[in-house]
Every structure is written in structure tokens, then in C-alpha cells.
Amino acid sequence: xxxLIQKELRLTRRSLLIWLGFILILGGFTYFEYLSMKDSLAxxxxxxxxFPKILMVTFGIGERLDTTLGWYGCIYYWVTILTYSYAVxxxxxxxxxxxxxxxxxxxxxxxxxxxxxxxxxxxxxxINLLILSLFSGLIDYFSFVLPLGGLEQKGAIVTTTIGMFLxxxxxxxxxxxxxxxxxxxxxxxxxxxxxxxxFYGIYIVAGYLEILSLYYLTPMKYFDVYxxxxxxxxIAFLLLAAVIVMISVAVARRRWIDVEM
Numbered sequence: 570x571x572x573l574i575q576k577e578l579r580l581t582r583r584s585l586l587i588w589l590g591f592i593l594i595l596g597g598f599t600y601f602e603y604l605s606m607k608d609s610l611a612x613x614x615x616x617x618x619x620f621p622k623i624l625m626v627t628f629g630i631g632e633r634l635d636t637t638l639g640w641y642g643c644i645y646y647w648v649t650i651l652t653y654s655y656a657v658x659x660x661x662x663x664x665x666x667x668x669x670x671x672x673x674x675x676x677x678x679x680x681x682x683x684x685x686x687x688x689x690x691x692x693x694x695x696i697n698l699l700i701l702s703l704f705s706g707l708i709d710y711f712s713f714v715l716p717l718g719g720l721e722q723k724g725a726i727v728t729t730t731i732g733m734f735l736x737x738x739x740x741x742x743x744x745x746x747x748x749x750x751x752x753x754x755x756x757x758x759x760x761x762x763x764x765x766x767x768f769y770g771i772y773i774v775a776g777y778l779e780i781l782s783l784y785y786l787t788p789m790k791y792f793d794v795y796x797x798x799x800x801x802x803x804i805a806f807l808l809l810a811a812v813i814v815m816i817s818v819a820v821a822r823r824r825w826i827d828v829e830m
Contacts, residue, residue: 570738578696578697581659581693581694581697584658584818585697585700587719588652588655588701589701589704591651592648592651592652592701592705592708593708595647595648595659596648596708596712596713597685597711597712599644599713600712600715600716601649603640603712603713603717604717606714607716610799612633613635614625614633614635614639615734617630617634618633620690622777623773623777626773627773628646629642629646629647631651631794632795637714637717637718637720638721638722638725638798638799639792640713640717640793641709641713641714641717641720641725641798642798643734644709644713644795645713645794646780648708648709648733649713649733649736649789650691652698652701652702652705652733652737653736653765653789654765655698655718655737656737656738657741657744657761657765658744658761659697659741659744660694660741660742660743660744660745660746660747660748661744661747661748661757661760662748663691663694663741663745663782664687664690664749664821664825665746665785687825689824691818691822694741695741698734698737698738698741701733701737702730702731702733704728705730705733706727706730706733709726709729709730710726714726714773716802719744722798722799725797725799726746726800728797728801728802729792729794732792732794732797733792735791735807736792736810737786738810739788739810739813739814740764740765740788742813742814742818742821743760743788743813744764744765745818745821746817746818746821747760747761747764747819748761749820749824749825768787768789769787769789770777771783771786772787772789772790775787775790776790785806785809788810788813791810792806792810793804803813
């Protein structure tokens with residue numbers, strides 16, 4: 570099992586490095602953007618307040634940009650667009666790409682069980698997501714939090730990074746599930762993209778209407794950066810996330826074990 574995980578980590582190293590590069594570029598861009606705008610953030614914040622609320626929610630502006638949490642939360646939102654997309658990509662391609670490439674016929678005849686292969690790929694994907702989250706957290710700290718002089722909420726950078734990772738795992742598990750249900754890899758990609766866009770749509774509607782019940786329908790609201798920074802993790806959302814991950818992985822695993830390749 571350990572050898573399978575190590576092999577999968579080597580195979581996915583290139584894609585992980587590409588996404589880490591995207592995060593690094595975004596971090597550098599936003600750092601220099603902050604330096605050029607720090608003296609006019611109050612004016613920018615006042616201007617933003619005149620915008621329609623739907624635009625504020627769509628662009629991830631939850632609070633005034635001239636506050637530390639407001640600026641951090643806005644940039645955090647754009648970082649998660651990349652990290653959440655990577656999570657869905659991993660979930661869709663985890664096993665589905667083997668079918669698309671025609672390597673599954675060979676892979677599932679190896680002297681290891683299909684269950685071990687699927688779980689090794691899943692474990693390797695979660696490790697990749699953990700690496701991405703830790704790297705994103707470091708970039709957030711050095712590019713956004715440190716220039717701001719630190720967040721008023723102690724430990725917020727740690728808790729929000731953990732929240733990012735947990736959201737990624739939920740999205741990965743759901744993408745893995747839809748990948749196992751799709752007949753083709755292209756179909757799985759479409760379902761995965763639709764899943765992510767649908768969750769973002771609900772996220773925007775929930776933020777605009779401020780309907781708390783809608784928060785349960787999108788993982789992006791389970792560990793909202795502003796709520797986690799101020800209040801910590803919600804037990805209800807932690808339990809819901811755990812249930813979604815366990816059910817999704819269990820069903821996907823069963824599907825990939827039983828499917829006729």
C-alpha cells in the first residue's frame with residue numbers, strides 16, 4: 570500500500586507543481602498590488618461600498634478592504650478558486666483518467682486488490698491537497714498577513730488554512746463520487762466542472778440573500794474565512810463534511826471495485 574501511494578505521488582508531482590506555481594504567482598501579484606494600494610485602501614473601500622451587494626459577494630468582499638481581515642478574506646477567496654479547482658480536478662482524474670487512457674485494464678490486473686489501488690490513489694490525492702493547503706497558507710502569511718501587520722484574530726491564519734484544506738477534501742470526495750458515476754472521463758469532467766460552478770452559484774446566492782439554510786448546500790460556506798477567523802469551526806459543518814467525505818469515498822470505492830473495465 571505504501572509503495573502504491575509513493576508511486577501515485579510521483580505521478581501527480583508535475584500537476585501539483587503547476588498548481589503551486591499558480592498560487593505563488595497569485596501571491597506575488599497580490600503582494601505588489603497591496604504595496605501600490607495600501608495608502609488608498611480606505612478610499613477603495615468606500616468606493617466598493619457603493620457597488621451592488623451581488624458584486625461584493627461575487628468578488629469575495631465580505632468586509633471593508635481597509636481592515637486586515639477584509640483584505641485577507643478577499644485575497645483568500647481568490648486563492649481558494651485555484652485550490653478548490655485543483656481538488657475537483659484530482660477527484661475527477663484520480664481513477665477516471667485510467668479509464669480514459671486505457672490503462673485501467675492493466676492496472677486492475679496487478680497483484681493487488683482494486684480496493685487498495687483506489688484507496689492508494691485517494692490517499693495520495695489527499696496528501697497533495699495537504700501540501701497545496703500548507704503552501705497556500707505560507708503564501709497567504711508572507712504575502713498578505715505579514716504586510717498587514719498580522720490579523721487581529723489570533724491563530725486565524727492557521728484555522729482558515731485548515732478550513733481551506735477541509736473544503737478541498739470535501740470537494741475532492743464529491744468529485745471522486747461523480748467520476749465513479751460517469752460513464753466516460755469527459756462526462757466526469759463535465760460533471761465535476763458543473764459541480765464546482767453549482768457550489769459557487771449557491772455560495773453567491775447564500776451570501777447575497779443571507780439565508781443560513783443555503784450554507785449547508787455548498788462546501789464553500791462550511792468553513793467560511795470570516796466565520797472561522799472569528800468564531801472557529803462549526804461542529805455542525807465539521808460533522809456534515811465528515812459524513813459527505815465518508816459516504817462519497819465509500820460509494821466511489823465500491824463503484825470502482827465493481828465496475829466492469
